[in-house]
Amino acid sequence: xxxxxxxxxxxxxxxxxxxxxxxxxxxxxxxxxxxxxxxxxxxxxxxxxxxxxxxxxxxxxxxxxxxxxxxxxxxxxxxxxxxxxxxxxxxxxxxxxxxxxxxxxxxxxxxxxxxxxxxxxxxxxxxxxxxxxxxxxxxx
Ligand SMILES: [Zn+2]
Numbered sequence: 567x568x569x570x571x572x573x574x575x576x577x578x579x580x581x582x583x584x585x586x587x588x589x590x591x592x593x594x595x596x597x598x599x600x601x602x603x604x605x606x607x608x609x610x611x612x613x614x615x616x617x618x619x620x621x622x623x624x625x626x627x628x629x630x631x632x633x634x635x636x637x638x639x640x641x642x643x644x645x646x647x648x649x650x651x652x653x654x655x656x657x658x659x660x661x662x663x664x665x666x667x668x669x670x671x672x673x674x675x676x677x678x679x680x681x682x683x684x685x686x687x688x689x690x691x692x693x694x695x696x697x698x699x700x701x702x703x704x705x706x
Pocket of ligand 1: 571572573574575576591592593594595596
């Protein structure tokens, strides 16, 4: 399966497995077992979302939004369960207004899940870690 390195944004081909002990980027050698939240911008959004065969789970948020601040640590904890299973990412809609408009994000936080560039799930409203985990498990 194709995965995008969260450090250098090159595409890697990784065999699909139940679990991974080690997987490194063929270009920059960083670990592909990324379990943090990657910041997406207009410049890297398409290459990452389109080239990932694992779901890309994107939190559209803004710094002034209270529920977004409550959800951020829950989202970060949820990401720890999905190294090489799903890529967790976030878009600051205040900085990236074109991305918010393109996906018609009217209320935040909005969670949109992509697979190979297609939207496969979207929902608005803050979510807890357990709800995010079970949602993403249902999509992989
Ligand atoms: Zn890399």
